[in-house]
Amino acid sequence: MKSRFFLLILFTSISNIVNSQVVLNADGTTDTYSLINTVLANPNRNVVEVPDCNHEIFGDHITQEYDNDLKKNVFLFHIHVTPDNDRCKKFDRQRNEIKTYKDSPENLKATIGETVAYKWKFKLPKNFKPSSSFTHIHQIKAVGGPYASIPMISLTLRKGNPDKLELRYTPTKSQKTLDKVNLDLLKGNWIEVTEVIKFDNSGSYSIEIKNVENEKILFSYKNSPLDTWQDGADFARPKWGIYRSLKNKQDLQDEILKYANFSIEEIKDVVPVDVLKAKAERILLMSNSSNEIVFNNSGKYDAIELFDNSGRKISIEKRINKNKLNVSGFSKGLYFIVFKKDTLVNKVLKCYVK
Structure with missing residues (x-):
């Protein structure tokens, strides 16, 4: 054409002005939940969704440790096939996630017309086992409106031959896979993700996933114009962690997923001044x-x-x-x-x- x-x-x-950047890093000393809430929430609010109350004997399901590869402290997200579940309710799925919230600072909530860059690192175990249904490790979700129940963007790990990481998308309720990559390329390595979203009915989306050690790009995707605003939403927010189906427990195992260097950066578009x-x-x-x-x-x-x-x-x-x-x-x-x-x-x- x-x-x-x-x-x-x-x-x-022209100017390309960074409006604000919020960074969440493990420090190895501060109480983990308090550290996360201090950065992602307003005082006295909680943006941590963990199955602790149903598995008290284990203790906190998000912890910190020093990582020799990155040479810094990182977050560990723990999930157990049993008895962990979704927010301490008996259900067919389980989650251990952090997110921004309706009471989070305004610069952590994306509104229509804004461009936001999300960056983070993660590491899957070499023998990680994803569900054949879904294992989300990142989502962009709307808050408010008729489509709030389904994430607009998901990074989903799925059992297959081979196992895959899928980029899933919907502006409404009809989700589809935009692209995918062999999960074996990601397992056992620190992976860096850069995701840039122009939130609009005629917006744009791009993502790049690369190996931290050798900086090799393992997956990239971009699309513009793309409907990146779920109509009726009050705002859009990110989520990170482990959110997986329990429909086929025999395919799963206890896992530890590591995360580091969360960043949310609101960027003003390049516009003439x-x-x-x-x-x-x-x-x-x-x-x-x-x-x-x-x-x-x-x-x-x-x-x-x-x-x-x-x-x-x-x-x-x-x-x-x-x-x-x-x-x-x-x-x-x-x-x-x-x-x-x-x-x-x-x-x-x-x-x-x-």
């Missing part, structure tokens, strides 16, 4: 059927950079040819072409790829 580009030329500068009030004649509306953007090669700049709508810089080293930029294969969405002179922004080209 031919691409169409609507271009708005703005003589201005200090914009000169553009008159209609300064707006250029055009289509391009050759997958190339042609720009004025007037020599008023000495560098060109490209950013997507989440603020990430995109390499265009092999896409520039004189006064043409090749954008073939780009995901749909908004882009900013930045022209610089002596490291200062000289001009910005706002480009929407359809």
